Structure formats: structure tokens, C-alpha cells
Amino acid sequence: MTAKPQTPLLDRIAGPADMRHLSDPDLKRLAGELRAEVIHAVSQTGGHLGAGLGVVELTVALHAVFDTPRDRLIWDVSHQSYPHKVLTGRRDRMLTIRQKDGLSGFTKRSESPYDPFGAAHSSTSISAALGFAVARDLGGAPDPALGDAIAVIGDGAMSAGMAFEALNNAGHMGKRLIVILNDNEMSIAPPVGAMSAYLSRLYAGAPFQEFKALAKGAVSFLPPPFQEGARRAKELLKGLAVGGTLFGELGFSYVGPIDGHDLDQLLPVLRTVHDRATGPVLIHVITKKGKGYAPAEGAPDKGHGVGKFDVATGEQAKAKSNAPSYTSVFARALIEHAANDDKVVAVTAAMPDGTGLNLFAERYPSRCFDVGIAEQHGVTFCAGLAAGGMKPFCAIYSTFLQRGYDQVVHDVAIQRLPVRFAIDRAGLVGADGATHAGAFDIAFLANLPGFVVMAAADEAELVHMVATAVAYDDGPIAFRFPRGEGTGVTMPERGVPLEIGKGRMIRQGSGVAILSFGTRLSEVETACESLAAQGITPTIADARFAKPLDRELILALARDHEALITIEEGAIGGFGSHVAQLLAEEGVFDGGLKFRSMVLPDTFIDQASPADMYAMAGLNAADIERKVLDVAGAGTPE
Missing domain, CATH: 3.40.50.920 (Rossmann fold)
Known part of the structure; x- marks a missing residue:
């Protein structure tokens, strides 16, 4: 078993209040100990690693500057909240995370007052934070009185339409609201789309380095060369000549980009925003998933979801599989059909590895589309593909498909378009708990006129259901299958279309x-x-x-x-x-x-x-x- 790291400073922290008496050099040491603690804990339990390591310094800075839990800190998705849990009185239970009767792998209101809003799906934080900000101004929750609302959202989550709806509404309302854009250039898979390209341009080249040099010495919001009055301050807030134009047009004061692993930058900026902000502010923070642990930094998914592992080598202890996973069976079956039918295309919403479509993309890159965290768009995109004569397979987890239900009804079912829904993670999924359990898709799809809904009893049946979906052109069709490995049945040489509606x-x-x-x-x-x-x-x-x-x-x-x-x-x-x-x-x-x-x-x-x-x-x-x-x-x- 890996030796527990020495953490003398962290051992003195019972809660965030204990951090607010520490000096800035001590906060840096605390961040180092916290990173070692998270690595050790996840090595024993498995779980989300890279996301939490990427926000260690940010977590320390936020709790040191803001008065949590009176100030509401809302983590988007919240798989990066392990360091937050350690600092908020749950350190002694970290080895129970994602286990029965243990800590949740995400934020959970019933678990701690430091978790003001539960999450596990993406792009909800800004909407929730705006709700807290309005409730504060209307006198809600007097005990304890509501303070600031701070949303921490990743660049991948920012690609979802809901995030922009919230930004637009928040900018219009003008409430004091703080949004931290945690830009790590990666959600679970590498990000796609115009938003990612826009953010990349913001911190490319000299402007970021200039801001870094300025922010390092900032004891107030503006370094001395720029303390020339409100006009210059406003202009700096809106971008420091780097290009916060998009967010400025939405009504946010834009600060950044800044180095999210440098507390000499984070602390003065957060302190000044805390002291001076009057309306909505967006702080653009650059981080690196897996930061400080080489095996996570070097992993293709930056250590998104890991099993138990050896800290020294990063090697994960994985049980030997007796049968192929349902996900891999689906992917391989779809690839076989794509070889014989050039109309077969595949669409995923930021989950190419989770749905097996990374394998499809390797073979047919021009026929595989990752639309980002945008299930609504993904479903209607498939509807357009189907209307254009293609055979789209919309591969989405059951719980994520819930986010695109109106599009399933309005854009697919009513028009009887032959979109093929491959619904992964059907049923109960284990450590991710209720937020990821595929409990409702049978009910919400089978009540739609003209829909065909199948469920595979084993991995061989799944192969036949993929073949059935390829052959079916009379309307929408869905097949569901669980997470994990199959039952070990004998596999057919090739899938054979089933007779529709026959058991x-x-x-x-x-x-x-x-x-x-x-x-x-x-x-x-x-x-x-x-x-x-x-x-x-x-x-x-x-x-x-x-x-x-x-x-x-x-x-x-x-x-x-x-x-x-x-x-x-x-x-x-x-x-x-x-x-x-x-x-x-x-x-x-x-x-x-x-x-x-x-x-x-x-x-x-x-x-x-x-x-x-x-x-x-x-x-x-x-x-x-x-x-x-x-x-x-x-x-x-x-």
C-alpha cells in the first residue's frame, strides 16, 4: 500500500475558516500537501483524478478569499470537487468516496453545507449561481445570510447552450455574480468547436505573458501603471487588450486569462474581485488537468476516471475481464456495418471514449462527429443527417439523452426520422450513483408514437440490435445496453436484423x-x-x-x-x-x-x-x- 503523504499544514485545517489566517506562502504549501492528499486518496479508491488535480490552487484560493459556506461555491459537473471535499471537513471520509454509504463523487446538498448545489451533469452552475444571487438580493435564506455566488465552470461545459443562456440572463440582470471559467483545454475528451478556438486565441502569445507579469505583483486589482481612474480600470476589466469581447458583450466584466496554478496571480485577483465587484464578473483561469502528477498529465483523458493505482508508477489495478464490454461490442458492430454502408455515421456529445466511438473515429474519421457537451444540438444534428439521407447513430448515455428530450420529440419523433439511438449506461451504473443511472429512457421513449425501443439481454443480442437499427428506415429506433462487461455468451459472426416487435x-x-x-x-x-x-x-x-x-x-x-x-x-x-x-x-x-x-x-x-x-x-x-x-x-x- 502506498505510504500516506506527510501533510503537517493540511492536518491543521478542519475547515475553510482555518485557511483564512494563513499567509500566502503557507497557502502555497497547503496546495502542495492537498495535491498529495488527493493523489493518495484516489489511488486507494479510484475515481475522478485529473479534474481535481487541475483545480487544487484554485480551490485553496477560493476558500481562502471567500467566506464559504455563506458565500456559495458552485462547482459545475463537480467531478473536480475532491480537493474541495478535503478542505471542507470530509477528509476523514475520502476513502469512502463513490462507495456504498460513502461520500458522493460529486457535490451533494445533503452531504455538506459547503455543497450548496448538487451536480454531476454539466453546464448548470451559472444558472444556479444566478438563482442564489437573486435570492440573496430578495432576502432569501436569512440563516446564514446569503453572500456571494461563485460558479466554477470548465471550458468544455461552456460549450453547452444552457451556459450561454445563463450568461445572457445574468449579464442582462446585472447582479453581482462571479463566474470562474476554468479553461483546461479539455472536458472529458478534447474540446471541439468555435468556443474552444476562441478561448485558445485569448491566451495565445504575448498578451497572456504580459498579464502574468502584471498580476504577479498586484496587491490591488490594478498594477500601478494602470491606476489611472475608472475608465482605464473598466477597460482592463473587459479584457486587458486580450479579447474578452464576447463576455463583455454579454454584460460581464472580463478578467484574464490568468495562470490557475499560480497563487501569486489567483489570490490578488480574487481578493480584489471580492472587494470591488458590483456586477457580473468572469475570471478566465488557465489550468491543466492532472497538474502535478505526471501519469495523469500524460494520460489521453488526463486521468478523468481511474481505478485504484500505484502512486509511484500510475499503473492502475484493473480486474481481468471475462467478456468484452457492451460498449466495445456496440462500437465494433457499428464499424463492421459502416464498412459495408457508407451512409452509416456516428454522433456523440463529448463522450467518444465512453460510447466507444473513438474506435469508430479511428476507422472513419470523416463519418464520426463529436458535437461537444451539446446533446440538444446532437439530437437535432442527427435529425438533419437522417433527413438528408444518412443513417445516423446518436450514441449518448441514457442520463445525458434526457437533456435532449424535446429534440427527440419535436425534431425526430414527430417527423418520423430514422435516427438510431444507441443508449449506453442503461440501468444502474454503480459508483456514479443516481445522477448517472439510466432509469427513465424506456418510459420517455416508449411513450412516443412511431418509436421502436429495444433492450439487449446480452452482448450477442446487442450485435443483432445494431444490425436491426442499420436496416430500419421507417422511423426512429433505439436500443439500450448497460455499462460494464457482457455475460460471456458465444458471439455471432455477424449481426442479423431482428423482426421488429418480436420477442x-x-x-x-x-x-x-x-x-x-x-x-x-x-x-x-x-x-x-x-x-x-x-x-x-x-x-x-x-x-x-x-x-x-x-x-x-x-x-x-x-x-x-x-x-x-x-x-x-x-x-x-x-x-x-x-x-x-x-x-x-x-x-x-x-x-x-x-x-x-x-x-x-x-x-x-x-x-x-x-x-x-x-x-x-x-x-x-x-x-x-x-x-x-x-x-x-x-x-x-x-
């Missing part, structure tokens, strides 16, 4: 029928092995489709069995609800059929291992066994 029988039994939608099928089979030892042999079927339903299969199961149980990795209102609607309309319940629907519970489930999360949800093999025994009237197993 399959897995095992013929009697008494009770179980109709599974998605990867709970393996848990169903495990449960039925135990039930067989008790003389109960349920029928098992794989629905494959939540829409259109296999009416013939469902009605036959209802007719030939005393009880029918549906099971899915989704929320109330999904597959089981559609089956119940069909049975009700057909009058099946009049004959006394017992019907049960096993779904995710009506609650948000906190982070744990996927197995523990499904146990909490009541959707593992033991729960299925109990449900069968209940409807069969056979009692409950020990």
Missing part, C-alpha cells in the same frame, strides 16, 4: 411466466435454477422490444399461465406499464391472471456497486425468486 422464448415451463426486457435475463435464469430445485419451472421469455410489443407472445403467455411477471431495468411507466395496458385492453385480467411488474423503485438510489444497487432495487435473482414464489402461492424461501 423470443428462452425456456418453456408452466404456472408462472417471466417476461424479461434487458439484461436482467441472466438473473431470471439464475432464479429459475433455484426454483427448479423446489419443483417450480417458470416459462422464460425475452421481450427484446418494449415498443412495438410482441402481442402474440404476451397474450400467449397470459393465456397459458396463471401468473405473468415482467422485469426491466427501468422506472415505473416503462415496459411493464405497456404490457399491463395491452392486457387490460384485451380483457385478460377478467380471467383472473395474476400480473406483477418488477421495475426500479420510485426513489433515487445512491452509489454502490451495481450488484448492491440492484439488491436495493429488488431486482436481483433472489428478489425474482421471491416474486415467483409469492404469485405461485408457494411461500417465501429462507
